[in-house]
Amino acid sequence: MTSVRNRLPQLSGNRWLLGLFTVLLIGACSPKTRWVSNPVNKPAETLTSPKVEVKPVVPPASKVSVISLILPFGLDHIGPGQHYDAISLKKARIAADYYRGFKLALDSLTYAGYNYKLELFDSKDNSAQAHSLAYNPKVRASDLIVGPVFPEDVKAFTSVLTSPRKPIVSPLSPESPSTFKNQNLVTVNPPLDYHAWATAKFINDKIKPQKVFILRSGYSEDNDYIVPFKKAIDSLSGRQIKVISITIVRGQLSALLPQLVKNGQNIFLIPSTNQQFLTVTLHSLDTLNKRYPVTLFGHPSWEHFVFLKAKQMQRLRTHITSADKVDYSLPSTVTFIKSYRNAWHTEPSAYALKGFDEGLYFGRLLAENSIKNWADFNGLHNSFHFEKKPGLGWVNTHVNLLMYTNFELKKAE
Secondary structure, three states, X not given: OOOOOOOOOOOOOXXXXXXXXXXXXXXXXXXXXXXXXXXXXXXXXXXXXXXXXOOOOXXXXXOOEEEEEXXXXXXXXXXXXXXXXXXXXXXXXXXXXXHHHHHHHHHHHHHOOOOEEEEEEEOOOOHHHHHHHOOOHHHHHOOEEXXXXXXXHHHHHHOOOOOOOOOEEEOOOOOOHHHOOOOOEEEOOOOXXXXXXXXXXXXXXXXXXXXXXXXXXXXXXXXXXHHHHHHHHHHHHOOOOEEEEEEOOOOOOHHHHHHOOOOOOEEEXXXXXXXXXXXXXHHHHHHHOOOOOEEEEXXXXXXXXXXXXXXXXXXXXXXXXXXXXXXXXXXXXXXXXXXXXXXXXOOOOHHHHHHHHXXXXXXXXXXXXXXXXXXXXXXXXXXXXXXXXXXXXXXXXXXXXXXXXXXXXXXXX
C-alpha cells in the first residue's frame, strides 16, 4: 500500500498535491469508505446514471469488498531534491482526478449500504514497479484490481497474473487486449478495432454506398484503422461495397475524379492523425465537395484536435466515432459536478467522470457478487457493453457514432 510521510516536504508550484496527500492520509487505507464531513449534499441515488438506480440495502455485515487501485501518483517525486516535471505532473493529475471520481462513486454506494476497503498503490508509471506490485500479497488478495493505467505498465503487471483469477480492470487505456493476452483483463475503453467496426456498420446499414474511398497518408499507423475497417465492411456487406484505398500526396485528389459521382454522396474515410496531412487533404476535399458531394469519416482522435475547423467539418458531413460523450444538461451530470466540487473543491475532469462511472459500475457488481454478470450500463461519461473474448478477457465494445451538426458533434441518426 502506498505510504505517505506524516510531514510533507515543501512542494514548489504544486499546491494542488497538498489536497491529494490529505486525501491519501485520510481515506486511502480506510477499511471502509465512509461519509466524512458530508462530502455529498444529496442522496447518493442522484449521483448515478439515470438508468442505474442505487437503492439503500442492508448487505451482510461481514461483506466487505476489497478493491486495489493502482495509479501513477509518482510519489517518488516528492521528497528532498525531488520534483515533478511536466510529464510526471500530468500523470499525477490523471491519477488524482480518477481517484477522486472513483472514491465518490464508492461513497455513493456506501451510503446505499455496501462496504468497501479501498487500497491505493502507486505504479509510478514504471513497468518494474507495476511488475513488482503484481506479487504484492494485498493486491493479489483483493476482490478487484483497477489499474495500472498505461499500456506498458498493464503489460508488466498482467504478465504475472495469467492464471484464472478475479478481474483486473484496465481503466483508461484503449490498447487492444491482444497486446496483453490475459484472460482476466477487463478493457473499459473500446480499442480502435471497435471504432472501425462501428464506422463500417453505420456505412453499411445507413448509407449503403457502392464504394468507399480510403485516403491514406503513407504512414504505417493508418493500417491500425484500415485493416479492421476493411475486414468489417467486407463482412457486413458480403463484399458488395468496394473499398478503394489510395495514398494522397500533397492533397492531390485528381486521380479519383473518374470514380466520383455528382448526384449522390461520395464516401471517404481518412484514418490519419497527422496534422500536416490532414490540414492539406481536408482543404482539397473541401474544394472537391463543391462539385462532388462528400461524406467523410475520420479517426476517433479527431474529436480532440483543436486545429480542425468546425465549419469545414460540417461542410464535409464529417462523422467521428467516440466511446465517451458527456451530456452536461442531464440532472445526474449536474448533480455529480456539484457533489464533486463540494467534496474536492475543484472542477471534475474527464478522468474524474471516468473514475466515477467505473467505480459505480464495478463497485455495484462486486458488492452484489455479480462481478462476472456484465450488465449494460449508461454512465455520465461512458457506456458499457462488455463481451467476453477467449483468452483476452472482457472488452467494452460500445462506441458512439457522432456527426458535426450545428457546428458541434452530436449523435448521428
